[in-house]
Amino acid sequence: MAAIDEGRRPSGAEAPPGLRDGPLRVSQTAGALPVLRASGAVDLNGHDDWGRALRTAPLHDGELHLDLTDLAFIDMRGITVLVDVAQRLPEGARIVVHRPPPCFGRMMEVLWPGGVEAITVKGDAP
Amino acid sequence: MTAASGGAAADPFDHPALYYSGGQEYLDGTVPFIEGGLSAGEPVAVSVPGANLRLLREALGDSAERVLMLDMTEEGANPGRIIPGVLRAFADRHPDRRVRIIGEPIWPGRSEAEYPACAQHEALINLAFAGRDAAILCPYDVDGLDERALADSLATHPALVDRDGRRPSGEYDPERIVGEYNRPLEDRPRTALRRAVDRFTIDNARWFVTSYGRRAGLTATQLIDLEIAVTELLTNSIWHGGSTGMLQIWTEKDQLVCDISDAGHITDPLAGRRPVDEDRAYGRGLLLVNHVVDLLRTYTGKHGTTMRIHMRLPANG
Numbered sequence: 001m002a003a004i005d006e007g008r009r010p011s012g013a014e015a016p017p018g019l020r021d022g023p024l025r026v027s028q029t030a031g032a033l034p035v036l037r038a039s040g041a042v043d044l045n046g047h048d049d050w051g052r053a054l055r056t057a058p059l060h061d062g063e064l065h066l067d068l069t070d071l072a073f074i075d076m077r078g079i080t081v082l083v084d085v086a087q088r089l090p091e092g093a094r095i096v097v098h099r100p101p102p103c104f105g106r107m108m109e110v111l112w113p114g115g116v117e118a119i120t121v122k123g124d125a126p
Numbered sequence: 127m128t129a130a131s132g133g134a135a136a137d138p139f140d141h142p143a144l145y146y147s148g149g150q151e152y153l154d155g156t157v158p159f160i161e162g163g164l165s166a167g168e169p170v171a172v173s174v175p176g177a178n179l180r181l182l183r184e185a186l187g188d189s190a191e192r193v194l195m196l197d198m199t200e201e202g203a204n205p206g207r208i209i210p211g212v213l214r215a216f217a218d219r220h221p222d223r224r225v226r227i228i229g230e231p232i233w234p235g236r237s238e239a240e241y242p243a244c245a246q247h248e249a250l251i252n253l254a255f256a257g258r259d260a261a262i263l264c265p266y267d268v269d270g271l272d273e274r275a276l277a278d279s280l281a282t283h284p285a286l287v288d289r290d291g292r293r294p295s296g297e298y299d300p301e302r303i304v305g306e307y308n309r310p311l312e313d314r315p316r317t318a319l320r321r322a323v324d325r326f327t328i329d330n331a332r333w334f335v336t337s338y339g340r341r342a343g344l345t346a347t348q349l350i351d352l353e354i355a356v357t358e359l360l361t362n363s364i365w366h367g368g369s370t371g372m373l374q375i376w377t378e379k380d381q382l383v384c385d386i387s388d389a390g391h392i393t394d395p396l397a398g399r400r401p402v403d404e405d406r407a408y409g410r411g412l413l414l415v416n417h418v419v420d421l422l423r424t425y426t427g428k429h430g431t432t433m434r435i436h437m438r439l440p441a442n443g
Binding site: 021044075076103111 | 325328329330332333334337346347350351353354357358361364365402410411413414417418
């Protein structure tokens with residue numbers, strides 16, 4: 001494998017507009033099935049907001065539905081917060097994670113290889 | 127040859143090196159250790175390079191089904207992954223039982239880049255398993271390994287086994303090995319791209335490294351792993367290493383290499399090698415990195431810390 005071709009190096013210091021993950025945005029939808037939607041990235045700039053949103057989101061029939069379709073990235077602490085919130089839910093309640101980014105599955109597989117009882121991952125939108 | 131049947135009196139943890147020359151000595155040293163464990167009802171795992179795994183499978187016959195058999199060149203390619211991902215992962219599944227493990231993390235094909243992390247790993251097993259009811263037997267190929275590897279094994283194992291029997295090591299000193307191999311890493315090539323990253327630019331750094339990795343030919347799965355590893359290392363730099371990490375990335379031969387330097391000092395030698403439930407956030411990030419990269423190398427001290435990750439480029443990438 002040759003070194004990266006000089007002319008094809010990422011030249012600028014910044015990602016082109018639209019390619020950055022962007023800041024974390026979390027919103028709670030209303031309707032028959034309340035859903036917590038997150039977009040952008042959960043990293044060290046968004047841990048507090050992420051944790052607060054998860055801890056205060058209402059359960060619907062014992063479930064908290066998270067739509068991560070537009071989430072570009074979540075880091076280890078972001079997943080740890082999610083697992084922590086899930087494990088503190090009342091008996092039988094769970095968090096249903098819809099369409100998480102690929103890094104989510106990879107980190108769960110490494111850090112919680114046996115899965116987390118109170119977290120269910122679904123590939124479809126809520 | 128008598129393998130690790132008896133441990134030290136005070137500490138139930140037993141960690142002998144087994145010196146072998148050829149397949150027959152390998153089997154003479156390992157099979158009684160495995161069968162002794164099985165007949166005592168102890169869970170047994172074997173993690174050794176593929177050729178030795180095949181040798182053992184054949185020799186064990188039906189008994190092999192009662193042994194967890196892993197290829198160390200896959201499970202333990204990154205030495206930093208072996209304690210959390212192989213040894214403790216197995217031992218912790220049997221918390222109330224004595225376990226036996228054969229672990230062969232150093233084989234003749236190990237590279238110069240990998241070796242220091244291998245030696246440190248062997249030394250750190252003693253710390254990670256102190257007081258645990260376990261036996262870990264580490265085979266060393268005396269024909270294929272160089273003098274350095276054999277000399278270091280005397281310092282990383284409290285007991286030695288060979289065709290003449292078992293004896294204590296007079297040179298046991300694992301802390302010395304951890305310190306000796308905490309060395310400056312090789313210079314980066316002039317082609318390395320370099321940029322400082324802080325909390326305001328961490329998302330841009332993710333884009334930067336994945337763009338670089340994509341151009342270098344990493345697979346989609348490797349790009350995810352690279353993004354995870356770089357984010358966790360930078361996060362540690364920002365929280366614990368003076369708020370900025372200096373990221374540098376390049377390719378060499380068949381590898382993509384990326385390192386992150388900061389002003390922090392890692393004083394916990396087991397950071398990143400404990401199971402997820404036992405480590406704090408710093409170590410948990412390193413644990414994740416250890417799992418997803420092909421090699422993690424560290425140089426740390428009061429002067430600061432450099433963490434260097436290697437990822438193998440696909441053959442036709």
